[in-house]
């Protein structure tokens with residue numbers, strides 16, 4: 001096998017939203033860049049088997065839910081006819097279009113995209129086994145690790161079965177099972193559970209903590225929980241899976257939990273969504289000076305520089321929260337550092353969105369965290385029951401909340417639950433990042449009738465002056 005040696009100013013390892021964003025900006029800043037990924041085009045887990053296909057299918061779930069709700073408005077539709085093959089091929093087309101577009105952007109920027117697997121020979125040299133069968137050595141001045149994360153396995157379960165799914169397998173949509181157990185009531189479990197429940201599967205969720213979406217403010221989660229109770233077959237809290245056995249026609253699952261009705265149940269398939277682990281087991285990494293923490297995350301400083309000064313790490317492999325937009329931001333920041341700019345990763349607000357129905361979104365300081373830290377804050381809420389736009393959507397169950405500095409009304413955190421909350425939270429991010437005051441948000445004219453007004457009205461509630469909420473003076 002012939003081996004070539006190439007040299008690059010920057011080698012970005014991993015081509016997800018963190019890696020490709022870093023590579024693109026570095027090229028825009030004039031560097032000679034190689035981007036190494038496992039698929040035909042850049043995109044990573046987010047585009048190929050995560051954010052994008054799940055959001056395409058969640059759009060479908062929302063359409064089905066709206067069509068059902070339309071009966072309430074005097075519009076009747078018959079039960080949806082689901083052509084799974086067509087649905088799968090539409091979802092795959094969305095992925096193909098976006099990843100193909102990234103391939104084009106890579107070529108336009110003269111970033112060299114290499115499909116293959118890397119191992120570090122030393123702190124300046126990679127060996128790449130290319131997908132085309134070739135092998136090469138690549139020397140770099142700087143490298144960025146952007147290798148992402150993978151689904152965690154269920155502890156104590158070694159079963160290999162096509163009925164036991166992780167999020168990637170679930171998004172392939174190879175079949176719509178009659179009954180599915182989702183293990184883990186976090187982001188992935190609830191989003192994928194929503195998709196399958198909308199397509200007709202009887203979905204049960206088992207969550208080991210006392211509530212869905214642990215770590216998220218309970219007033220937000222309770223709005224989602226109410227709707228999930230109507231959509232899912234059952235939600236089992238404070239419960240764990242302790243064993244799974246394959247039987248004719250299904251998986252027999254044994255549970256452990258005090259509040260359970262049945263200690264065993266049979267499901268056609270089981271989706272495991274109990275968290276993700278960093279992909280830091282990169283071949284030859286021990287030949288560099290890069291260090292890992294006890295959870296396997298690469299240790300980085302505020303510029304995302306590892307213990308090896310020529311190697312940076314960004315995205316899921318460099319720590320929580322494991323979110324694509326955080327990876328993108330870190331990746332672009334690291335590219336700037338490498339190009340010689342004095343910048344650091346210091347966001348005040350990283351938004352998080354759970355794309356369920358309703359969506360749950362938050363950023364900056366949360367109410368729970370403010371309480372834990374004994375911060376002097378005022379929490380203001382605007383219930384969507386008082387929003388005209390929510391009424392026209394027949395979705396008045398939502399809520400918008402601001403966490404404000406008690407003294408001066410500075411916006412420290414924002415949250416919303418309701419349809420479209422994921423889009424709305426961007427205003428909260430801007431407010432927190434800009435150090436906006438409640439008065440800034442209140443005095444910015446928001447378009448009527450929109451859900452965005454709920455931010456303006458929540459800000460006005462800080463002064464006890466929200467138009468659509470009446471409070472007695474003593475409140």
Ligand code: NAD
Pocket residue numbers: 154155183184185186187188189191206207208209212213214239240241273274275276321322323352353354355
């Ligand atoms: P998660 O941490 O959000 O949720 C995992 C859930 O599983 C938790 O509620 C946990 O208590 C529960 N759990 C753990 N072990 C269990 C067990 N043995 N039995 C029952 N329950 C158990 O993780 P996830 O949903 O797998 O998602 C992984 C990461 O991917 C998240 O951290 C998130 O950052 C990211 N993600 C983001 C989005 C989004 O932004 N919309 C969507 C999907 C995933």
